[in-house]
Ligand SMILES: NC(=O)C1=CN([C@@H]2O[C@H](COP(=O)(O)OP(=O)(O)OC[C@H]3O[C@@H](n4cnc5c(N)ncnc54)[C@H](OP(=O)(O)O)[C@@H]3O)[C@@H](O)[C@H]2O)C=CC1
């Protein structure tokens with residue numbers, strides 16, 4: 001079938017770009033995903049799968065639109081090398097939220113010696129048991145795991161990292177490594193009081209996506225992209241260790257950054273285009289359609305469904321210009337004219353947001369809110385309120401209509 005609105009040149013350059021790109025899936029990765037599907041999940045599958053995916057790539061300096069940056073790729077860390085590198089380590093995951101789940105299961109499937117530490121009988125404890133962690137064998141209280149771990153992965157919520165710090169710090173003794181998936185605790189130390197002992201390596205690997213995706217991409221044989229950074233290098237091996245761990249937890253490739261840059265960009269991004277901004281923009285567009293007499297299904301389809309199911313995936317695969325070219329000349333004219341209007345309207349909001357991240361206001365708010373004993377229920381109330389908005393209730397019905405779907409949950 002032909003694809004009339006995309007010029008041959010555009011298609012050719014899209015293909016060239018994607019074959020050049022560091023993220024283009026290697027053929028081996030594709031066959032790996034079939035392999036991963038063909039065998040039962042967990043332990044036995046992934047190590048076999050990972051061996052199949054020896055790509056000829058490793059540490060690289062790449063040109064990102066004119067700026068040279070270092071990227072680490074998993075080809076430099078085949079499974080046997082990872083297993084050998086961490087053979088004397090006990091990797092202790094402290095916390096089992098979204099990241100604990102994704103990173104922990106991937107480490108376990110990679111055959112590394114990993115244990116989980118969470119509050120006994122809490123929500124995470126139950127979830128860990130469901131995921132096959134066994135109390136007394138590889139599931140412990142936070143304190144027990146912190147004691148046993150030579151590499152302690154501090155994956156409690158950012159608020160709990162601060163709250164538990166004084167209590168857990170004595171376990172982070174000389175020679176151990178402290179690992180974060182966010183620059184938050186260390187960078188906002190004035191508020192969090194997290195100041196690591198000076199005789200341990202302090203490193204970061206922050207997957208740039210949900211812990212759920214960290215897991216699903218690993219099972220598919222692809223890999224999330226992550227940031228790596230070093231806060232303290234006592235052994236001279238801190239960077240190497242952060243890269244090795246980054247690969248071991250399921251990253252496909254890693255960008256080098258600093259704790260500060262990671263946390264500023266992360267807090268900003270999630271409040272902006274990734275989560276807060278997108279909900280706000282969808283809602284505003286939907287409400288105007290409804291106020292002008294459009295039905296809920298029409299308003300939802302023209303705001304969310306088409307974006308998420310048709311146009312955004314094209315942007316993700318090939319870039320914004322490709323998506324524009326795949327749409328009508330009519331759409332293109334209007335979108336080209338209106339994009340700068342939106343940019344102008346949004347820019348001051350983004351500037352205010354960045355300032356609020358940098359001056360610690362966002363941190364203060366998070367620490368206050370997520371420290372509440374009722375934090376789960378309190379968050380649920382607000383996300384339930386989003387689910388209760390007419391827009392997302394309409395979305396529930398729309399999603400259920402997608403062929404192959406039997407319900408409204410993605
Ligand atoms: N979510 C994501 O996908 C991403 C997260 N990160 C970072 O990874 C780290 C972990 O985040 P995430 O996985 O989302 O986890 P959450 O922020 O959802 O935190 C959940 C974990 O913290 C524990 N916890 C919360 N409060 C307390 C407390 N007072 N005492 C003891 N334990 C507590 C929970 O245990 P319990 O069930 O017992 O309450 C649970 O194990 C954070 O630094 C985050 O910024 C980085 C990239 C993406």
Ligand SMILES: CC(=O)[C@](C)(O)C(=O)O
Nearest residue numbers: 207208209210211266270
């Ligand atoms: C998933 C992720 O990268 C976020 C949005 O930054 C987070 O969950 O904190």
Ligand SMILES: [Mg+2]
Nearest residue numbers: 182266267270
């Ligand atoms: Mg974040």
Ligand SMILES: [Mg+2]
Nearest residue numbers: 207208209266
């Ligand atoms: Mg993030």
